[in-house]
Amino acid sequence: MKLQSQLNLAFTTLLLVILTAAGFVIYSMILDMLIEDERAELKQKGELLVEVLNEQYESQPGTKGFRNFLQKQDLQLFLYDRRQDRVLFSTMPDRYVQGFSSNQYFADNRENLWDAGSSKFVTSRILFYPESTGLELILLTPLNDLQAIQQDFFRRLVLVFIIGTIAAVLLSYFLTNKLVTPLTKLKRQLKKIEKRKFDQLEPIKATGEIKEVEQSVYDMAAELERYMKSQQTFFQNASHELKTPLMTIQGYAEGIRDKVFDEADQEKGLEMMVTEVERLKKIINEMILLAKLDSDQTTYHPEEIHAQELIDQVLDRALPIVNENSVALNHEVNSQVYFTADAEKFLQALLNLTFNAIRHAHTKVDITVSKQMITIEDDGEGISKELLPHIFHRFVKGKTGETGLGLAIARAIIEQSGGKIMVSDSDLGGAKFIIILPK
Structure with a gap:
């Protein structure tokens, strides 16, 4: 399966899981929210009815006037007498009155959701004042009505989810295509590299x-x-x-x-x-x-090397070629400096650089050691600008060079020791090789 398909499939699966979980949570919460809202609305209506009844029939004792007024309201309600524990008036069939009474709903003030057979009702109870009258107005709303609203809301929510999912999948396809296209183009460039067509490489647009x-x-x-x-x-x-x-x-x-x-x-x-x-x-x-x-096939034995002892060995081995070329070999070494490298190989690297400097020098070669840096410079003709970038490559040599491998070997040994070597023009007039080793 291609990367774009995998990304789209993963995103779509994740989106469906999130939407399913969100839909389940929302579906379960909708009914509770509707019940709470309906109960609050019933309470508000009930309080308004009680207030009107108390004002209109304050001077008329009895509940006859209450009944006439409540009969005109398009509501499902009970007028209940708490002192006598009986329903004085109802706008609902008697079977509901009997069912609610048998379940002790009228006497239990804590139950807000009443069952009557297969039907359920949301209730709200409002006391008349003064409370000594014992009269209570109970308003009801069928739960089926709220469930119908819940189903309608959920259908709309599902429709929104479907549209959102389609839009998200299309957007995902667009974004993943934008992401994968540069990778596809980069793959073509890698194929060109595999076939060694370096001159056919093309840049790609990517971020x-x-x-x-x-x-x-x-x-x-x-x-x-x-x-x-x-x-x-x-x-x-x-x-x-x-x-x-x-x-x-x-x-x-x-x-x-x-x-x-x-x-x-x-x-x-x-x-x-x-x-x-x-x-x-x-x-x-x-x-x-x-x-x-x-190829890292040689055995490398790093050890602590005293700089003074190392330079002394270089001077001893360079003495014959120094005398042969009538060159002064000067040195300045900080006796407190130590290096960590393979002593034998590092000595060979320094000898290659020193012999190279002696062959090209006119009168003198200076070796300086300070901290983690070694410099070897001469007063010869120096290195031409054309040769300078390639001086450490194999078989690259100047006029008096021998095999053209000495500097390449020196660089390989120094880099194997974790250091680096650079070359520049010397103040003496010739070339200056700088070796920097890690602490």
Whole structure:
């Protein structure tokens, strides 16, 4: 069943349950309200009759005048003498008088709903004044009349409920259609993403949470497209980087096999082959490491690292390349700073960044550690604006770069440690790498 049908069915069911419950409550309350209203109306009429009778027949003792006056009223009533416990006058048949008397209704002042066979009556009792006369006027209304009003009112109520239900269902269909239509359109866009037709994605009109979902879907599509392009670029670059040393090795190997080199060139060729094999081995190892870091297959052992000890290890391992490039490696470390990360992997990330800075520096590299931030900057030529947005991508390297994987590995390790890495222009003139780690 489609979502729109489910929503309409759920809304209609809920509406019917509410209307049924409301109708039952209203139906049961209507009769009570009618009885109370009728009793109040009877009391008002009775009080008016008693007042008229007391005024007109105040000077005429007896009930004869009462009877003549009451006979003319189009009412169902009794004139009852409480002292003698008998009905003096009635506008109703004698069978009702006998039935009410046998049920002791006249003597019981508390009973307001009288039964007479299959008929019921709503009553109201009004005393004449002074009360010493013992006369009481009892007015009655058949309950059937009130029930007829109840039925008529309920029929109209049901008609209103039916019309309201139809209107509510139509409104529900309109609103759910307005809600579901963007989802249907969004489903079509997801199908395009599934088929990798990123250039055919179209915006949809939506509001609220659906608009947020739409934006998330488009962000996901953009990221997926970028990832796919990066993968394509990765394989292209990887094949190029692997092809170059392999071609060199193949060329020298075939020359040695065919004996086209003299002894000196053969020695040179063997040395070149060993160099290219080492380079090829380094590229492959870094590609494997980067793949493991991206897929979270490596074992990560976070521990507390003293910043001073970490930088000392970096300086010790960077000493040979510092001497080779005649670069000054300066450092400033807050001895109170500690980091939480995998010590071995984090050291490798810092070495990749430091070696990269040393290769590009003219005269010096500065390493600064303060609180949860590490900066590594050099006075080299810096990073071009075209290369800056892609500097952490695989096989992206500058003029003196080696494999183009060092910065990508550093970023993967730092992000795996819960931190982030940024790059900007340094005041020294070169590049400035900033590492921020969580507390």
